Every structure is written in C-alpha cells, then in structure tokens.
Amino acid sequence: xxxxxxxxxxxxxxxxxxxxxxxxxxxxxxxxxxxxxxxxxxxxxxxxxxxxxxxxxxxxxxxxxxxxxxxxxxxxxxxxxxxxxxxxxxxxxxxxxxxxxxxxxxxxxxxxxxxxxxxxxxxxxxxxxxxxxxxxxxxxxxxxxxxxxxxxxxxxxxxxxxxxxxxxxxxxxxxxxxxxxxxxxxxxxxxxxxxxxxxxxxxxxxxxxxxxxxxxxxxxxxxxxxxxxxxxxxxxxxxxxxxxxxxxxxxxxxxxxxxxxxxxxxxxxxxxxxxxxxxxxxxxxxxxxx
Amino acid sequence: xxxxxxxxxxxxxxxxxxxxxxxxxxxxxxxxxxxxxxxxxxxxxxxxxxxxxxxxxxxxxxxxxxxxxxxxxxxxxxxxxxxxxxxxxxxxxxxxxxxxxxxxxxxxxxxxxxxxxxxxxxxxxxxxxxxxxxxxxxxxxxxxxxxxxxxxxxxxxxxxxxxxxxxxxxxxxxxxxxxxxxxxxxxxxxxxxxxxxxxxxxxxxxxxxxxxxxxxxxxxxxxxxxxxxxxxxxxxxxxxxxxxxxxxxxxxxxxxxxxxxxxxxxxxxxxxxxxxxxxxxxxxxxxxxxxxxxxxxxxxxxxxxxxxxxxxxxxxxxxxxxxxxxxxxxxxxxxxxxxxxxxxxxxxxxxxxxxxxxxxxxxxxxxxxxxxxxxxxxxxxxxxxxxxxxxxxxxxxxxxxxxxxxxxx
Numbered sequence: 015x016x017x018x019x020x021x022x023x024x025x026x027x028x029x030x031x032x033x034x035x036x037x038x039x040x041x042x043x044x045x046x047x048x049x050x051x052x053x054x055x056x057x058x059x060x061x062x063x064x065x066x067x068x069x070x071x072x073x074x075x076x077x078x079x080x081x082x083x084x085x086x087x088x089x090x091x092x093x094x095x096x097x098x099x100x101x102x103x104x105x106x107x108x109x110x111x112x113x114x115x116x117x118x119x120x121x122x123x124x125x126x127x128x129x130x131x132x133x134x135x136x137x138x139x140x141x142x143x144x145x146x147x148x149x150x151x152x153x154x155x156x157x158x159x160x161x162x163x164x165x166x167x168x169x170x171x172x173x174x175x176x177x178x179x180x181x182x183x184x185x186x187x188x189x190x191x192x193x194x195x196x197x198x199x200x201x202x203x204x205x206x207x208x209x210x211x212x213x214x215x216x217x218x219x220x221x222x223x224x225x226x227x228x229x230x231x232x233x234x235x236x237x238x239x240x241x242x243x244x245x246x247x248x249x250x251x252x253x254x255x256x257x258x259x260x261x262x263x264x265x266x267x268x269x270x271x272x273x274x275x276x277x278x279x280x281x282x283x284x285x286x287x288x289x290x291x292x293x294x295x296x297x298x299x300x301x302x303x304x
Numbered sequence: 305x306x307x308x309x310x311x312x313x314x315x316x317x318x319x320x321x322x323x324x325x326x327x328x329x330x331x332x333x334x335x336x337x338x339x340x341x342x343x344x345x346x347x348x349x350x351x352x353x354x355x356x357x358x359x360x361x362x363x364x365x366x367x368x369x370x371x372x373x374x375x376x377x378x379x380x381x382x383x384x385x386x387x388x389x390x391x392x393x394x395x396x397x398x399x400x401x402x403x404x405x406x407x408x409x410x411x412x413x414x415x416x417x418x419x420x421x422x423x424x425x426x427x428x429x430x431x432x433x434x435x436x437x438x439x440x441x442x443x444x445x446x447x448x449x450x451x452x453x454x455x456x457x458x459x460x461x462x463x464x465x466x467x468x469x470x471x472x473x474x475x476x477x478x479x480x481x482x483x484x485x486x487x488x489x490x491x492x493x494x495x496x497x498x499x500x501x502x503x504x505x506x507x508x509x510x511x512x513x514x515x516x517x518x519x520x521x522x523x524x525x526x527x528x529x530x531x532x533x534x535x536x537x538x539x540x541x542x543x544x545x546x547x548x549x550x551x552x553x554x555x556x557x558x559x560x561x562x563x564x565x566x567x568x569x570x571x572x573x574x575x576x577x578x579x580x581x582x583x584x585x586x587x588x589x590x591x592x593x594x595x596x597x598x599x600x601x602x603x604x605x606x607x608x609x610x611x612x613x614x615x616x617x618x619x620x621x622x623x624x625x626x627x628x629x630x631x632x633x634x635x636x637x638x639x640x641x642x643x644x645x646x647x648x649x650x651x652x653x654x655x656x657x658x659x660x661x662x663x664x665x666x667x668x669x670x671x672x673x674x675x676x677x678x679x680x681x682x683x684x685x686x687x688x689x690x691x692x693x694x695x696x697x698x699x700x701x702x703x704x705x706x707x708x709x710x711x712x713x
Contacts, residue, residue, distance in 0.1 A: 062530045064710040084532050092530040094710075098523030102318040107311075114307040115531035115538060163532065 022070035045208025048218035091165030101145035150181035236288030312545035418583035462647035618704035
C-alpha cells in the first residue's frame with residue numbers, strides 16, 4: 015500500500031499552516047518530528063480527512079482519500095492529540111461504541127475489544143468509567159480504539175505527550191507491536207520517542223517538510239556540527255546566550271558544553287558524533303539555520 | 305445501525321444533567337396535576353360550604369354527571385329563563401350578585417355566555433339577563449350567526465375571502481347538534497394540563513443540545529469522524545436516536561400526566577363534543593379526538609425541537625448556544641405583537657410554537673389562508689410548516705456534521 019501526499023497545503027487567511035508537503039509513505043513507522051506549531055496536527059488531520067486541504071491531494075494506491083469515503087476510513091486508525099472521550103462510558107462501552115462506528119459485527123467487536131484491552135493492560139479495569147483513568151490509561155485506551163479495525167494506516171498525533179517516562183516506554187512498545195505491516199505515522203516533539211521506533215524520520219518546520227531519512231541519515235546532517243567544549247563555569251551565561259547548547263555538565267568549577275555550531279565554537283572544542291536530538295535542536299533553535 | 309442508535313441513546317441517558325432534567329419534567333407534570341386539582345372549589349348553593357381540591361372536582365363531576373343528556377333548545381331556554389327570573393329578585397350590587405344562581409351549573413352557563421357574546425367579546429354572568437327568551441333562546445341558530453358575524457367583520461389586517469367564509473361555515477354546520485352534555489371534569493383537566501407538555505420541550509432541548517456540539521466540545525469529533533461510519537451512518541443513527549428520545553419522552557410524559565389524572569378522576573366524558581370545552585369550535589370532534597390531535601401536534605413539536613436542536617448542535621460548538629436559541633424560539637417569540645396591517649405577518653406569528661399550548665383556543669380560532677382555490681386551516685398549516693421545518697433541519701444537520709472541519713478556523 016502506498017499513501018501518496020502531493021503538494022498538500024492548508025492556508026488560513028494569511029497564515030500557511032501546511033505548505034506544499036509532498037511525500038510517499040509505504041509500510042513502516044514514520045516519525046513526524048517538529049516543534050509545537052510546526053503544522054504536524056494540521057497535516058495529520060488532513061491525512062485523516064477531517065480537515066480539507068486548501069491545495070494538493072492525498073491518495074491511497076492512486077485513489078483520492080476523500081472520494082474513497084468509507085473505504086478510506088476503513089483503512090484508517092487515528093489517535094488524535096489530546097483526544098476526547100465519553101467520561102460516563104466504561105472502557106468496554108467506549109470500545110464497543112467505536113467498534114460499531116467502525117462497522118465491526120457485535121461478536122467480532124466483543125472479541126477484539128477484549129483482546130486489545132488485554133494488550134494495552136486495561137482488561138482488569140474495563141468496567142470502570144473512563145473519567146477515573148489516569149492520562150496514561152486514557153492514551154492506551156486511545157491506541158486500542160485506533161487498532162479496532164486492524165487499520166492499514168495508523169496515524170498517532172503526539173501519543174506520548176504528558177506521559178511519565180515509564181508510560182512512554184510502555185506506549186512506544188505498544189506502537190512497535192501494533193505497527194507491523196502498516197503505514198504508521200507518529201508525530202511528536204519528543205525525539206527519543208521516534209528515535210527508538212521510527213524507520214524513517216520526517217522533520218517538519220513552519221508547515222514544510224525540511225528533511226526525511228532514517229535516523230542514521232538524519233544524524234549525518236549534523237556531522238561536524240556538534241562540539242564538546244570545556245569552559246570555566248563563569249562563562250556559562252555568555253555561552254548559553256550566544257550558542258546553541260544541547261547539553262551542559264558542571265564539574266569542579268568547569269562546565270562541559272555540547273554545542274551545535276557550523277564552526278568550531280572554541281579552540282578546545284572537540285567534534286563529536288551528532289544525534290537526532292542534536293539535529294532537532296539544530297533545526298528548531300530560534301534564529302538558527304533552517 | 306441498531307447498535308449505533310443504542311449507543312447514542314445511551315449517551316443521552318448517561319448524562320446526569322439530562323436525567324435530572326427528565327425527572328424534573330415529570331415532577332412538574334405531576335405537580336401541575338396536583339395543583340390544578342387542589343385549586344378547584346365547589347359550592348352547591350349559597351348556603352352550602354365551599355369544598356376544595358379533589359373533593360370539589362368529584363362533586364362537580366357528580367353534578368355534571370347527573371345532568372347528562374343533550375343540551376336541547378327547551379332545556380337551555382328553561383335554565384336561562386329561570387336564571388333571569390331569579391336575578392330580577394336580587395338587588396344589583398348585592399354580595400356575590402347572581403353567582404350562586406349559576407353554581408354549580410357553571411359549565412352549561414359558560415357555554416351559553418360564550419354563544420351569545422359578540423365575536424372577541426366576553427360576557428359576565430349577569431349579561432345572560434339580556435338574552436331574549438320569548439320564543440326560545442335559539443341557541444344553535446345563534447351559534448352559526450355568531451360565527452357568520454365573525455367571518456364577515458372588517459379587520460384592519462385583512463378580511464376573510466369568500467372561499468374562506470364558505471369553508472368555515474360548512475365546517476361549523478357539520479357539528480352535530482344538540483350537544484351532548486355530561487361529566488367534563490376529567491377531560492377538562494387532561495386537556496388543560498397537556499399544554500404543560502410544551503414546557504417539556506426545554507427538557508428535550510437540554511438533552512439534545514450536546515448531541516453534536518458535545519462531540520466538538522469534548523473533542524470526540526476527531527475520533528468519530530475518522531471512523532468508517534462517522535460521516536455516514538452515525539448521522540442517521542444520531543437523528544433516529546434524537547427522534548426516538550423526543551417521541552419517547554413526550555409519550556412517557558403524556559402517560560404520566562394523562563394516566564395520573566385518569567387514575568384519580570376516571571375516564572368518563574371522552575365522547576363529549578369538543579364544543580363543551582372549546583366553545584365556538586367549528587370542529588365536529590369528540591374531546592378524545594381533540595386531545596389525541598393535540599398530543600399528535602405535541603409529538604410533532606417534540607420532533608421539530610429535536611431536529612432544530614440537532615441542527616444548531618451540528619452548526620455550533622457550544623450546547624449553551626443551542627439552549628439559548630431554543631429558548632428564544634419557544635418563549636422569546638411570545639413578546640412579538642400581532643400586526644394590525646398584515647394578515648400574512650399574523651399568519652407567520654400564528655406559527656409561533658407557544659400558541660399550540662392552548663389547544664382549546666386553537667380549536668376556536670378561525671385562522672385560515674387561501675392558496676389558489678384551496679383553503680388551509682390553522683391545524684394543517686401548523687403541521688405542514690413544522691413537518692417541513694423538521695425535514696429541512698435534518699437535511700442541514702447531516703451536511704453540517706459531515707462537513708465539519710476538526711480544528712478548522
């Protein structure tokens with residue numbers, strides 16, 4: 015299956031939220047990385063057909079997604095950012111409702127609900143009202159509902175936002191489990207989430223796709239631009255203000271800085287291997303190159 | 305589809321505020337029944353003590369029951385003559401001037417008063433003294449004369465066409481005379497209190513307001529609109545659920561309201577002519593038929609307010625806006641005065657929902673309009689208008705939701 019995005023644009027009066035994005039997605043996990051306001055959510059809503067693009071087209075195996083209607087939505091699993099739920103429903107009722115909406119027959123819906131709730135660790139609490147759930151439990155319920163129709167295209171918008179590290183790891187593993195033989199597009203601004211599970215990274219800024227590639231390929235973009243320098247602690251304020259600092263570590267009156275810079279920032283700077291996080295900072299630090 | 309309808313009904317039922325509104329609505333109906341009975345009083349004659357509440361209702365019912373029979377010209381002439389003779393013996397200004405001459409036969413005297421007063425005029429009891437009884441009071445002749453006079457009057461906003469006059473006179477002449485009289489108490493209460501169902505349209509409005517707007521507000525729209533049937537069957541399921549809820553709740557309220565009155569007062573009187581209740585009515589209906597038609601119209605109104613609330617709900621993102629607009633439509637329009645110059649404007653104003661609450665008045669109102677050679681009276685016009693509005697609301701609701709843009713500005 016191929017999801018083809020051709021010059022997709024969304025413009026609100028004089029603001030362009032998504033600017034002529036073109037890309038072809040095949041089976042695999044894609045990490046859509048971008049800062050808040052980069053246009054990730056708008057882009058994903060257009061992919062799901064709940065926001066009409068002002069330009070461009072989205073096709074599944076050559077067919078326009080809007081024209082496909084129910085057929086397209088049958089291929090789709092979507093977990094929106096900060097998704098809404100019915101607080102007075104139990105997890106079981108919510109899943110059965112979503113299964114009805116997705117056209118699953120009653121017997122299959124019941125079986126799939128049980129199986130998915132077990133997979134996301136909510137089977138024991140499936141008779142409890144959703145309003146009693148923690149943020150992590152709600153997110154797990156969210157991914158479970160997205161998987162009900164065994165979708166071929168799975169779109170997850172900031173699925174790990176607001177989760178504690180343990181929940182985030184658990185959630186990443188779930189996505190890796192569910193993502194087999196599917197097109198999975200996962201948006202986040204948390205680099206480590208996509209670093210761990212994405213086959214390819216899509217870097218989005220100001221509504222445009224700036225870079226795409228595997229983690230290794232992306233890291234090459236910052237090769238020779240990441241430096242480690244040891245400086246006196248007194249210089250900290252000056253360095254933080256004037257350089258793109260990825261990390262710093264204080265020790266015995268001295269500070270080790272990890273600086274992202276085109277040129278060597280200090281004489282004693284040592285070039286080190288760049289990571290995806292460095293690339294992210296390289297692209298999203300205010301006032302730096304893009 | 306069935307499971308989707310079931311879930312939509314469940315969503316309505318699961319909201320605490322909806323359940324509270326529904327129970328309060330039912331309580332209101334029972335309270336109105338209780339209070340209306342409690343407010344009744346009965347006095348057999350000047351010397352007898354005043355009896356109040358349920359006892360008074362039952363005594364009046366017993367009295368009326370004892371009078372069961374046709375209201376013949378002879379009988380009506382006799383009671384009017386008797387009243388006039390007794391009135392002559394009284395000094396004007398005497399305490400309670402003449403009221404006790406009427407009591408407890410007030411129901412019959414009230415029909416007579418209404419028959420002899422001029423169009424749009426109300427009579428006091430003592431006005432009965434002006435009726436000429438020399439050659440009988442000509443009650444049924446006078447009834448048709450009064451209607452004819454009303455139709456031939458000059459109105460500043462426009463007069464009846466010849467076709468309309470013919471339509472109403474023919475209708476009025478079909479009413480069987482002499483009228484059958486009997487115990488009117490149960491059906492009087494039932495019919496009066498059924499009007500309260502109108503105020504329960506607000507309960508429907510409260511429960512329906514979040515059907516679509518709640519999805520936007522709770523941010524569940526993104527989830528459901530990306531599901532296979534989110535833009536197709538779900539809309540139909542929501543509409544069916546809304547109509548089932550609106551009709552179901554209205555019927556439940558009817559059963560509670562009518563059932564509680566029947567349980568206390570019995571069912572007697574259902575076959576009495578509507579003219580005993582709606583005095584100048586040109587309809588040859590029994591009170592049972594009139595109440596059934598009224599209930600049918602209330603069901604239509606419930607369907608309309610359900611559809612209208614759904615439309616607002618699909619178009620607005622806030623259930624409170626839905627409630628505010630419904631409130632304005634249902635009650636705010638009361639304050640718009642009738643036109644003195646335009647019959648068309650008055651026609652539109654006659655379609656205000658609140659006017660259907662007093663169905664006794666509706667059945668005494670000679671509102672009609674002529675379209676080509678066809679004369680449409682008020683009730684069919686009301687039903688056509690609200691039926692069409694309901695269908696239109698459904699069409700635009702479907703469009704509104706399926707085209708909804710999640711996060712669109």
